[in-house]
Every structure is written in C-alpha cells, then in structure tokens.
Amino acid sequence: MGESIVATAIGPNVPIYRMPNARHPFLHLANPTAVHEPLTFLVRERRAGWEQVYLPIRPDGSTGWTRDRYLRLAWNPYSVHVRMRAHQLVLMKRSRVVARFPAAVGRSVLPTPKGRYYIVDLLKQPDPNGLYGPYAFGTSAYSHVLYSFGGGPGQIGIHGTNEPDSIGHSASHGCIRLRNEDIVRLAHTLPLGTPVTIGA
Known part of the structure; x- marks a missing residue:
C-alpha cells in the first residue's frame, strides 16, 4: 500500500x-x-x-x-499493518517498512477484528503510566464481542500499556497494545486518517 x-x-x-x-x-x-x-x-x-x-x-x-x-x-504516505499471529505492528511509508513493533492483541475470546480500518482520533492520556500509556489512537474498528467497554462503545484502540509483560501475547480485550516508547513514536508520526490493516 x-x-x-x-x-x-x-x-x-x-x-x-x-x-x-x-x-x-x-x-x-x-x-x-x-x-x-x-x-x-x-x-x-x-x-x-x-x-x-x-x-x-x-x-x-x-x-x-x-x-x-x-x-x-x-x-x-503512512500505513499501519497489524500481524496478529506474529504479535507485531508494522509501520510503513510509501510501501516500505519503516519499523516493526512488538504488540499485544486480543485474547481468543475477545479477538481483535480483522479488516481495513483507519485512525479516527488520538488522545493524550492524563497519566502516561496508566492503563493506556501516554497515548491512545482510536480506530474505525469495533469489537465484535464487546458493545461497550470502559464507558465507550467498544472501539478498538492502539495504545500504550502499564502491563509491558503482556506485549508479544494475545492478552487484550481486542485493542492493540504497544510499548509506551513505541506509541509515543507513532503519536508523533501518524496523522489522523492513516490506514490500519489488521490481518492474521
């Protein structure tokens, strides 16, 4: 892409x-x-x-x-590709790989939905050491299991974490978790509207 x-x-x-x-x-x-x-x-x-x-x-x-x-x-020029079996998020610029980040994805009972989506919003978190780390992207994807979560509509996010040991595993409620230093890099790189492709 x-x-x-x-x-x-x-x-x-x-x-x-x-x-x-x-x-x-x-x-x-x-x-x-x-x-x-x-x-x-x-x-x-x-x-x-x-x-x-x-x-x-x-x-x-x-x-x-x-x-x-x-x-x-x-x-x-940017796009994001999530490879769930590899527990990896790949950042691309004009079809070239810029970086690969280890990621956590949804558990088997709360899977991360596959498909083509995009980044809808970016929220700087009030506590950079909190549940979602320093930043959270909202995407146009929604959980196929949860229709509400944490006061929201079950929207799939890409965010940091206060559970770094979960990175590299299927451990989330459907969102894509990254190391906090990696979500900071993406927050300073990706514009709203960036395509996000989630695949096996």
Missing part, C-alpha cells in the same frame, strides 16, 4: 449518502468528534465532486459518499 488520501471535515457536520447524487443523506456526522478531534475519513474511491469514505461507525467497514465541498483532502 502506497499513499492514501485523508479527508478532513471543514464544516460543523458532514452529510453521508449511500450513492453519489442521492437525494437525501442517510447519516450526518458532527465535526469535531465527541472527543474534540477533527472529523477525519480515509478515502476509498473518488468520482467527480464526490468521495467514497470509510466511516467510523458500526458495522466495521461501513462506507458512504460525501461531496468534496465538505472536505479538505491530503495525501498520507
């Missing part, structure tokens, strides 16, 4: 349509998001005046169309 196109909302909400030129949207998404981050999408397909985007909602992999005039577009 080379460069991708990131779409950032430029107004207070973005109407989402099932097809280009549909008469009525089936969804409106607010900007900024509930965690005060810019509403951001990963572009899947382009047509004149329209963008098909991946949506940060259930079910996983949902897409919709919106007009160019609601978005600011930018190229992004």
Whole structure:
C-alpha cells in the first residue's frame, strides 16, 4: 500500500449518502468528534465532486459518499499493518517498512477484528503510566464481542500499556497494545486518517 488520501471535515457536520447524487443523506456526522478531534475519513474511491469514505461507525467497514465541498483532502504516505499471529505492528511509508513493533492483541475470546480500518482520533492520556500509556489512537474498528467497554462503545484502540509483560501475547480485550516508547513514536508520526490493516 502506497499513499492514501485523508479527508478532513471543514464544516460543523458532514452529510453521508449511500450513492453519489442521492437525494437525501442517510447519516450526518458532527465535526469535531465527541472527543474534540477533527472529523477525519480515509478515502476509498473518488468520482467527480464526490468521495467514497470509510466511516467510523458500526458495522466495521461501513462506507458512504460525501461531496468534496465538505472536505479538505491530503495525501498520507503512512500505513499501519497489524500481524496478529506474529504479535507485531508494522509501520510503513510509501510501501516500505519503516519499523516493526512488538504488540499485544486480543485474547481468543475477545479477538481483535480483522479488516481495513483507519485512525479516527488520538488522545493524550492524563497519566502516561496508566492503563493506556501516554497515548491512545482510536480506530474505525469495533469489537465484535464487546458493545461497550470502559464507558465507550467498544472501539478498538492502539495504545500504550502499564502491563509491558503482556506485549508479544494475545492478552487484550481486542485493542492493540504497544510499548509506551513505541506509541509515543507513532503519536508523533501518524496523522489522523492513516490506514490500519489488521490481518492474521
């Protein structure tokens, strides 16, 4: 995977349509998001005046169309690939491997969902030595088992940890855990909208 196109909302909400030129949207998404981050999408397909985007909602992999005039577009050279059997997160730039990080993934009863997703938000944690380490990315993936967790909707995150011994194992509730120094590096590297591919 080379460069991708990131779409950032430029107004207070973005109407989402099932097809280009549909008469009525089936969804409106607010900007900024509930965690005060810019509403951001990963572009899947382009047509004149329209963008098909991946949506940060259930079910996983949902897409919709919106007009160019609601978005600011930018190229992004980065992508993230999670290899669950290897317990590894691979950072790529223009299809070249930049770094490989050991990771923890979901336990067998709380699996990390496979698929193509993207980074929706980035939250700096109030306690860098806490449960999620110094930073947590939210992705467009959701647990297929947990529909709520920790006060949230079961969103799959990529974050640090206060359990470094879990890295390299299937030990989480579905999120991808990294060493704290590695999540800091990613937090300073990856823009919102970065593609995240989770595979076996």
